[in-house]
Amino acid sequence: MDPAIPFEAISAQAISIGASLVGVAHVATLVDAPSHRVHPVDRRVGEAGSVVVIALAHTDGEPEMDWWDNQKGRTPGNRLLLKINRRLTKWLEKTCSVEAYELPYHALRGGIFLKDAAVLAGMGVIGKNNLLITPQYGPRVRLKALWLNLPLQCTGPTHGFAPCDGCDGPCIKACPRDAFNGGSYHRERCRLQMRTDETEKVVLKSPLIGVPSRFITAYCRRCELACPVGQ
Numbered sequence: 001m002d003p004a005i006p007f008e009a010i011s012a013q014a015i016s017i018g019a020s021l022v023g024v025a026h027v028a029t030l031v032d033a034p035s036h037r038v039h040p041v042d043r044r045v046g047e048a049g050s051v052v053v054i055a056l057a058h059t060d061g062e063p064e065m066d067w068w069d070n071q072k073g074r075t076p077g078n079r080l081l082l083k084i085n086r087r088l089t090k091w092l093e094k095t096c097s098v099e100a101y102e103l104p105y106h107a108l109r110g111g112i113f114l115k116d117a118a119v120l121a122g123m124g125v126i127g128k129n130n131l132l133i134t135p136q137y138g139p140r141v142r143l144k145a146l147w148l149n150l151p152l153q154c155t156g157p158t159h160g161f162a163p164c165d166g167c168d169g170p171c172i173k174a175c176p177r178d179a180f181n182g183g184s185y186h187r188e189r190c191r192l193q194m195r196t197d198e199t200e201k202v203v204l205k206s207p208l209i210g211v212p213s214r215f216i217t218a219y220c221r222r223c224e225l226a227c228p229v230g231q
């Protein structure tokens with residue numbers, strides 16, 4: 001680890017500006033992850049560097065964090081994550097003179113597979129519901145990452161955390177599309193539900209006379225919200 005930038009300092013800064021969890025993975029390890037062997041990491045993400053993964057809790061009590069509106073950033077939760085990432089990037093550049101840049105969300109557009117990075121960073125494991133399960137919040141987190149041109153000490157993977165062992169899978173039973181049929185995740189079945197959610201928008205009526213109602217998309221989260229971990 002670069003003694004000038006201990007992970008604890010980065011983590012403390014990220015938490016102070018709103019992150020719920022923070023971890024670090026080495027790019028060299030990430031490029032070896034199965035999904036990145038199929039979709040290689042963008043060449044600009046130097047292999048000698050590190051990826052700082054930020055998680056933001058989207059708890060059951062704040063469903064609006066996940067509502068898709070027609071505004072920039074798509075959801076209030078994502079706008080908050082973008083803000084945290086940008087502030088952390090600036091802090092790293094200013095305080096630590098480190099080259100840092102935000103990684104796009106989509107792995108196929110120059111980003112990385114965030115769940116893989118979070119697992120390598122020790123923030124949790126992939127559950128039967130195909131989501132990252134964190135000890136603190138279960139699957140109720142959203143992720144972002146930024147790349148640093150420094151080989152920081154990796155914070156994972158985690159050991160001894162196996163929440164799905166012995167769990168009878170309420171996440172799987174909750175799925176309205178049977179998307180985990182046969183023990184693996186069928187993305188196309190989940191997509192059918194997404195199309196339905198997009199068609200059946202939620203109407204948010206304004207309490208003010210003359211102010212028009214808003215229409216948002218509340219995508220299915222049943223497999224996420226049914227998980228008892230981190231409740």
Ligand code: SF4
Nearest residue numbers: 127163164167171227
């Ligand atoms: S509900 Fe149980 S099986 Fe499903 S992800 Fe959570 S711990 Fe794993």
Ligand code: SF4
Nearest residue numbers: 175179190193220223
């Ligand atoms: S989001 Fe909904 S439809 Fe998709 S896998 Fe989870 S429970 Fe099934």
